[in-house]
Amino acid sequence: MxxxxxxxxxxxxxxxxxxxxxxxTLNRLAEQIREARTIGARMAVxxxxxxxxxxARLAEAGIDRVTADSMGMLATCMNGLAMRDALVRQGVPxxxxxxxxxxxxxxxxxxxxxxxALERDEVAILAGGTGNPFFTTDTAACLRALELNAxxxxxxxxxxxxxxxxxxxxxxxxxxxxxxFDDALARRLQVMDATALCLCxxxxxxxxxxxxxxxDALTRIASGDKVGTRIVPTPEASR
Numbered sequence: 001m002x003x004x005x006x007x008x009x010x011x012x013x014x015x016x017x018x019x020x021x022x023x024x025t026l027n028r029l030a031e032q033i034r035e036a037r038t039i040g041a042r043m044a045v046x047x048x049x050x051x052x053x054x055x056a057r058l059a060e061a062g063i064d065r066v067t068a069d070s071m072g073m074l075a076t077c078m079n080g081l082a083m084r085d086a087l088v089r090q091g092v093p094x095x096x097x098x099x100x101x102x103x104x105x106x107x108x109x110x111x112x113x114x115x116x117a118l119e120r121d122e123v124a125i126l127a128g129g130t131g132n133p134f135f136t137t138d139t140a141a142c143l144r145a146l147e148l149n150a151x152x153x154x155x156x157x158x159x160x161x162x163x164x165x166x167x168x169x170x171x172x173x174x175x176x177x178x179x180x181f182d183d184a185l186a187r188r189l190q191v192m193d194a195t196a197l198c199l200c201x202x203x204x205x206x207x208x209x210x211x212x213x214x215x216d217a218l219t220r221i222a223s224g225d226k227v228g229t230r231i232v233p234t235p236e237a238s239r
Contacts, residue, residue, distance in 0.1 A: 003118060004222060005044045005150040006033070007141035010051035010079055012156055012212055019051055021082050030086035032218045033123060037092065041222035044114065044124040044148055046141040047083060049075030055133070069133035073100040076137060080106065080127030087123055094123040099131030099140060111147040118148065138196040146203055153205060154221060155192065156212035161229035162191055177226070180234045191231065200231070207231040 012029065015022035037043055055072030059065040080096050087094040095117045101108035106127060114124045129140040138155070145153045164187070165173040181201035184191055191197065191209055200207055210217050210228030221227045 001040045001042050001121075002222070003042045003044070003148060003150040004036070004152055004154055005046060005141060005145040005148065006154045006156060006218070007046050007138060008048065008083075008156050008212070009137075010048040010054075010075065012051075013047075013079055013082070014051040021051065021079065026082055026086045027090075029212070030083065030090055030092070032212070033087065034090050034092050035216075036218045036222040037121070037123060039219060039222055042118045042121065044118065044126055044144065044150065045083065046126045046137060046144055047076050047079040048137040049073070049077075049079055051075075052078060066133045069129075070100070073098075073127075073129045073131070074102075076127040076129060077102055077106055080125045084125045087125075092123055093121070094125055096125040096127060098128030099126070100128035101131075102128075109144070115148055124148075136193050136196065138192040139199065142192075142196045142199045142205065142207075145205060146199070150205070153200065153207045154218070155207055155209045156218075157209055158211065158213065160211040160214060162189055162209050162231070164189070176229050178230045178232060181231055182234050184231055197231075201233060204233045206233075 013021045013026055015025055033043055049072050052075035053071045055069035058068035077098050084094045084096040096106055097109040097114055098106040099109050117124050126144050129137050130143060141153055162176045163173040167173040181197050185197055208221055208228055208230050217227050
């Protein structure tokens with residue numbers, strides 16, 4: 001059974017432009033994860049926290065960057081607890097871990113323990129980022145995917161793939177079905193931060209960027225269908 005790591009932003013849990021967690025949206029996302037699991041995918045989920053706190057913005061407001069990032073990591077823990085609860089309420093066995101351990105609430109991430117949970121066909125909710133400041137949850141997602149031997153990182157967004165420019169403001173933006181990590185870095189496409197892209201590139205870990213709001217998108221990816229944009233290593237012959 002394939003191991004897939006789904007990266008969900010905190011904003012994906014909110015309704016529209018609102019902050020916080022929207023219960024209907026949370027349940028809909030949990031249903032998508034449940035459906036992907038039923039067709040054989042073993043799922044790990046890394047959550048952001050931007051719907052509650054975003055460390056970089058707090059730092060811009062004058063809060064110490066390390067403190068701000070710690071607040072952001074705690075926000076991902078709240079989202080993680082909410083997602084675990086939503087899955088359990090839908091009858092899906094799920095466990096939660098955090099890169100930033102919260103005693104009595106979330107245990108520290110342990111690759112062996114999480115891998116064993118995936119083998120038991122549990123959904124693994126991974127919060128707390130990497131547990132360190134100055135690293136994004138995109139980087140955390142790529143790191144956890146490598147630690148868990150996942151086959152791909154699934155980056156959930158609000159658009160149907162990667163474009164040469166913002167398709168909302170640029171009607172001439174070109175959509176890519178597939179591109180290499182080197183292309184994404186050279187074009188400075190705002191897919192993930194450079195650290196995350198380089199980590200995947202250097203370890204031959206593909207990334208699929210897709211619209212989480214598209215019907216059955218996650219299930220189709222888990223079934224092997226081509227959905228969204230696939231970011232892949234540069235072919236050996238071109239290196």
